[in-house]
Amino acid sequence: MKKELATALNTYLANMGVMYIKLHNLHWNVVGSDFKQVHEYLETLYDAMAGVLDEVAELLKMQGEQPLASLKDYLAAASIQELPSAELRSREVLRIVQADLTLLRDQAQQIRADAAADDVYAVVSMMEDHLAQYNKTLWFVEAMQK
Template sequence: MKIDIGISQEQRQAIAKGLSRVLADEYTLYLKTHNFHWNVTGPMFNTLHLMFEGQYTESATAVDQIAERIRALGYPAPGSYKQYAELSQIEEEPGVPEWKDMVVQLVGGHETVARTAREVFQQAEQADDEATADLLTQRMQLHEKTAWMLRSLLE
């Protein structure tokens, strides 16, 4: 059935493609944060263990919202590790770094999601896609704030 929501097929396709990159970044960051939650040690254990749990829980909700927006635009949402690895700008961590490196990596991950969201926001804005723009604004705010909070642990 034809989708007639006031956004052209070409614009919907471009936005969905961009949102797929946001989804891949968000999901990769979710996995990394969950890994660090399980494996953090050291003097900051309790603080980071709880902080990471809050962060990955929030990301789990976000990936669903992003994927559902892609579907509402009429395109399939990526859903495999292979697709995420191809689309994400966030590097996976194969080992268990010490807590400070975990924090540094997560700062970088949150900043990456914010940058990707900002790129896609411009496409959504040009297409008058307020729903996607709102979703991306929320993601940018959250990731910029989280990056700031994590950076503060290192100062």
């Protein structure tokens, strides 16, 4: 695996790590008339994110690379930003989730293309699975905002 691809995967891992914590923050701090639905949906998202974090880190290890594994490293590498701990209306929460998932989807698309160019098919396969999940999740999040 080329160093550039490993770096891209670590940045992706960092974004997912920050997103995992951010989803908890949003889950705990969402308010509004549809609180229950959004609160429960956010839990399904961070539960799924935990598995994806592990999957990407293990892929890096299998490729002989060191995955980022600390919050300090995640924050230094991530483009997804933390949020302060504060109540947010459910529509704002969904807008934030949509923006961050779009960033992750776009990042997975680029990683998939780079991995295909380098014939790293384990990464291509994983990113295709991730892209399918991002597209479905974004459809849900967009529908919830209508």
